[in-house]
Amino acid sequence: MAEVPVKIEKGGAWVTTKIDISEDRMALPDPFGVEVPYKNIIDLEERKSIIIVTIKGSPDVTYRIASVEKVLTALKIRIIKACNAYRIMAYFMSPAIRGGVLVTNANWEKGFIAVMRTGIWFASQAKQVCVPLKEVASIELTKREVQKKQTDVVKIEHLEDKDVVTSFVLCPISTLQVLYNYLRDATKQNEMKGDELDPVSAQVAMLVYSGMDTHSIEGMLNLSHKDLDAILDKLLGLGLAEVMLVRRELQLTPKGVRYISEAIKPST
């Protein structure tokens, strides 16, 4: 058992304390006064220097714990290994591709995958990566060359700070199939039939993905403002996009025209 310094949120304020962590549980002293077996933890989220731990109960109880990276890493590994989640031993590569660019130092890490209530954790001794389920864009069972052999992998695409990030999971095919089905069910809300968009709307969606603004899209696809607006409405209506910025086009009033005319007169 090890005693580590943390801050735990209580009623909107942070309580500085020390918690005991062991292989199968953590003990939070007063004013919390609870022992939490990791197997009772049903969710783990991460926000910068904070982890958010949810424990099954009636109702569920959530603790926000802040600490230095070393302590949080030790806690995360213990929780991910033992919590109440769908968990498999696997190799993972995360991130493998970011924004369409291959991550040059991406390697296969030996560890495990834990699918929790709000996220998928990729964890090894050296690395712990969380992909929130609400940010998962697509799940695909595909093949990838591993040690010169075409190998079955699950490919997961998700959003991270506006970047589209791709990760891969590698394990025996039977387990991969189970993982794939599980993740597909968990992210069903993002599924589409595939026939919702006509070719031009699909091109517009692709250009939005690539970071083009509406002015560039009009020019590239030779669309009128009105036609593009209708396509954007369609993308918004299907939940494929959200409004990031409303840009305004102006026309000067007579007062504005007079101001400009006066302003450009040579001074005498």
Place this chain on the structure above:
Amino acid sequence: MGKILVVDDTLFMRTLLKNILTAGGHTIVGEGEDGDDGVAKYKELKPDLVTMDVVMPKMNGIEALKAIRGIDPNARVIMCTAVGQEQMVKLAIKNGAKGYIVKPFQAPKVLEEIKSVLGS
């Protein structure tokens, strides 16, 4: 900022790359519609960098990469291909590609990769 040659058989992807690269301050010195055209344009224009699609008619991107590197062993070529063809990465890198981007891509990441390759 660099002088860039964009080689891709689809007008849509060429237009998209041109927009991303010019918005990033680069100059597009030419476009190639297939591998043959790309190699000919390389000889003619001597760009600082080439973005090269992999799957193209006449001469594919890997063959064009080999031909360009044959003309200029220091040529900087970034390969560009669709999702699912990542196995081409090793082949391209083996043949001297300096970078690899996977369609669909996002503008800021493409610009970072271009900057990194131009700085290398």
